[in-house]
Amino acid sequence: xxxxxxxxxxxxxxxxxxxxxxxxxxxxxxxxxxxxxxxxxxxxxxxxxxxxxxxxxxxxxxxxxxxxxxxxxxxxxxxxxxxxxxxxxxxxxxxxxxxxxxxxxxxxxxxxxxxxxxxxxxxxxxxxxxxxxxxxxxxxxxxxxxxxxxxxxxxxxxxxxxxxxxxxxxxxxxxxxxxxxxxxxxxxxxxxxxxxxxxxxxxxxxxxxxxxxxxxxxxxxxxxxxxxxxxxxxxxxxxxxxxxxxxxxxxxxxxxxxxxxxxxxxxxxxxxxxxxxxxxxxxxxxxxxxxxxxxxxxxxxxxxxxxxxxxxxxxxxxxxxxx
Amino acid sequence: xxxxxxxxxxxxxxxxxxxxxxxxxxxxxxxxxxxxxxxxxxxxxxxxxxxxxxxxxxxxxxxxxxxxxxxxxxxxxxxxxxxxxxxxxxxxxxxxxxxxxxxxxxxxxxxxxxxxxxxxxxxxxxxxxxxxxxxxxxxxxxxxxxxxxxxxxxxxxxxxxxxxxxxxxxxxxxxxxxxxxxxxxxxxxxxxxxxxxxxxxxxxxxxxxxxxxxxxxxxxxxxxxxxxxxxxxxxxxxxxxxxxxxxxxxxxxxxxxxxxxxxxxx
Numbered sequence: 156x157x158x159x160x161x162x163x164x165x166x167x168x169x170x171x172x173x174x175x176x177x178x179x180x181x182x183x184x185x186x187x188x189x190x191x192x193x194x195x196x197x198x199x200x201x202x203x204x205x206x207x208x209x210x211x212x213x214x215x216x217x218x219x220x221x222x223x224x225x226x227x228x229x230x231x232x233x234x235x236x237x238x239x240x241x242x243x244x245x246x247x248x249x250x251x252x253x254x255x256x257x258x259x260x261x262x263x264x265x266x267x268x269x270x271x272x273x274x275x276x277x278x279x280x281x282x283x284x285x286x287x288x289x290x291x292x293x294x295x296x297x298x299x300x301x302x303x304x305x306x307x308x309x310x311x312x313x314x315x316x317x318x319x320x321x322x323x324x325x326x327x328x329x330x331x332x333x334x335x336x337x338x339x340x341x342x343x344x345x346x347x348x349x350x351x352x353x354x355x356x357x358x359x360x361x362x363x364x365x366x367x368x369x370x371x372x373x374x375x376x377x378x379x380x381x382x383x384x385x386x387x388x389x390x391x392x393x394x395x396x397x398x399x400x401x402x403x404x405x406x407x408x409x410x411x412x413x414x415x416x417x418x419x420x421x422x423x424x425x426x427x428x429x430x431x432x433x434x435x436x437x438x439x440x441x442x443x444x445x446x447x448x449x450x451x452x453x454x455x456x457x458x459x460x461x462x463x464x465x466x467x468x469x470x471x472x473x474x475x476x477x478x
Numbered sequence: 479x480x481x482x483x484x485x486x487x488x489x490x491x492x493x494x495x496x497x498x499x500x501x502x503x504x505x506x507x508x509x510x511x512x513x514x515x516x517x518x519x520x521x522x523x524x525x526x527x528x529x530x531x532x533x534x535x536x537x538x539x540x541x542x543x544x545x546x547x548x549x550x551x552x553x554x555x556x557x558x559x560x561x562x563x564x565x566x567x568x569x570x571x572x573x574x575x576x577x578x579x580x581x582x583x584x585x586x587x588x589x590x591x592x593x594x595x596x597x598x599x600x601x602x603x604x605x606x607x608x609x610x611x612x613x614x615x616x617x618x619x620x621x622x623x624x625x626x627x628x629x630x631x632x633x634x635x636x637x638x639x640x641x642x643x644x645x646x647x648x649x650x651x652x653x654x655x656x657x658x659x660x661x662x663x664x665x666x667x668x669x670x671x672x673x674x675x676x677x678x679x680x681x682x683x684x685x686x687x688x689x690x691x692x693x694x695x696x697x698x699x700x701x702x703x704x705x706x707x708x709x710x711x712x713x714x715x716x717x718x719x720x721x722x723x724x725x726x727x728x729x730x731x732x733x734x735x736x737x738x739x740x741x742x743x744x
Contacts, residue, residue, distance in 0.1 A: 168739050213739075218571050220736045241577040252568025255499035262495055269491040270576040270583070272484045314572070
């Protein structure tokens with residue numbers, strides 16, 4: 156049974172500029188998005204910045220009214236039955252904001268419990284349980300302003316579980332967390348998954364989607380370009396290998412030239428301090444290395460490796476090698 | 479838990495917690511300064527200025543007018559912070575993503591400021607008695623207490639409307655300061671309303687505080703509750719009107735922000 160149904164969702168942002176001659180600029184953030192999420196499924200939504208992930212989550216969370224399309228949560232229309240939908244869902248947007256910093260964690264949770272009409276007796280019992288679940292046991296009386304970013308994120312999880320929703324929308328919940336905090340957070344998500352919650356997770360981190368999600372939709376420029384299990388998505392790049400070349404101060408024009416080489420299927424770069432890691436997808440595998448090195452003539456090159464493609468490589472290919 | 483109990487709980491929790499969470503002056507030193515020093519400074523300034531201008535004949539007029547007008551600090555600035563603070567805290571999406579009753583959510587934000595504002599007026603009247611010898615020996619204190627509560631409530635009504643403006647514009651402090659000074663001029667705190675041009679008198683009558691200040695002056699001069707009852711009914715009516723207008727603006731803002739995608743714009 157589908158818990159979430161999104162059909163032909165379209166959402167446009169309109170911004171006006173100018174004082175006297177006002178101009179309206181339209182940005183189509185979500186063009187024609189359709190997907191379903193089954194009950195108890197952990198579904199990933201991947202895409203580059205500005206792809207339409209957060210807009211989609213906001214529509215599902217009843218915080219944005221769609222321009223077109225139909226969006227249902229447990230069969231309820233997210234516009235007409237918004238208040239009923241809100242009782243069924245919980246949501247988190249990445250970042251530290253969205254909490255009352257001058258209040259303690261417990262007071263934040265008490266306030267949101269009253270906003271969700273949670274019975275006081277229930278919330279009295281649930282708040283300590285949730286603080287324990289998210290690893291904030293013993294810290295609940297402290298003001299949120301003294302919390303680390305990771306602690307705030309985990310408090311967000313506790314907040315969103317107060318009314319025990321069946322459905323969770325987690326929009327880039329691990330963004331900005333240190334590796335340990337992100338790993339702890341993923342453990343919290345796994346726990347929620349084991350409780351049969353239906354979860355929509357948006358993330359930039361492919362390994363996160365790969366390790367957590369049952370199915371993944373890749374969204375680019377407001378459109379879904381692929382939707383499948385992580386292993387099926389990896390098959391998109393099954394015939395390819397990835398050549399990783401470490402460079403130092405590479406000229407962007409050289410990167411463009413490499414991208415145009417006939418045997419290069421997709422190319423992405425990753426900045427690492429003063430180094431740039433080129434990730435070249437090619438059918439030729441190790442045989443492509445000499446030609447690639449030749450293209451970098453005169454440049455300082457570090458480590459060169461050839462490896463099997465990952466979900467991230469599939470993603471890079473799907474969004475046009477621009478990640 | 480029935481719906482009335484749920485909503486009363488929401489009102490109360492929202493009242494207390496939002497006051498602590500969002501009222502930026504809620505630090506002991508700043509709070510003491512806003513409650514003790516600011517009323518003192520305002521009363522001294524306007525009483526000396528008014529006495530000088532009028533030949534020192536009616537000190538009570540300025541002391542009582544400014545003591546009651548002090549409630550605008552809580553009613554306008556405090557309530558605005560309690561409504562608009564959610565925008566700065568980034569909590570608006572999380573509030574509007576809940577099924578909470580918007581009316582309870584909205585009006586709950588003002589309740590503590592009514593008590594806070596009334597407390598400020600009492601302190602200001604105390605300064606008036608201590609420094610300028612205002613005579614309370616003929617005052618019906620229960621009626622004066624009611625006047626203070628009614629006037630503070632009506633001012634918070636205007637504050638709720640201003641608070642909604644703070645959700646729409648980033649320049650609300652400019653608007654709040656302007657309103658505060660307009661109240662100093664047109665509420666009758668410092669200038670007798672019958673000396674103003676007709677259109678200004680009409681504007682005065684559309685403001686909260688105007689009738690509350692007149693009522694307090696009447697009561698301290700020895701008037702009875704019956705003398706001021708019509709003034710108090712009108713005063714609370716004006717406050718409720720502003721509050722309802724604010725509530726409709728609040729619900730409009732929510733709908734507009736969801737249409738335009740501006741819920742998180744600061």
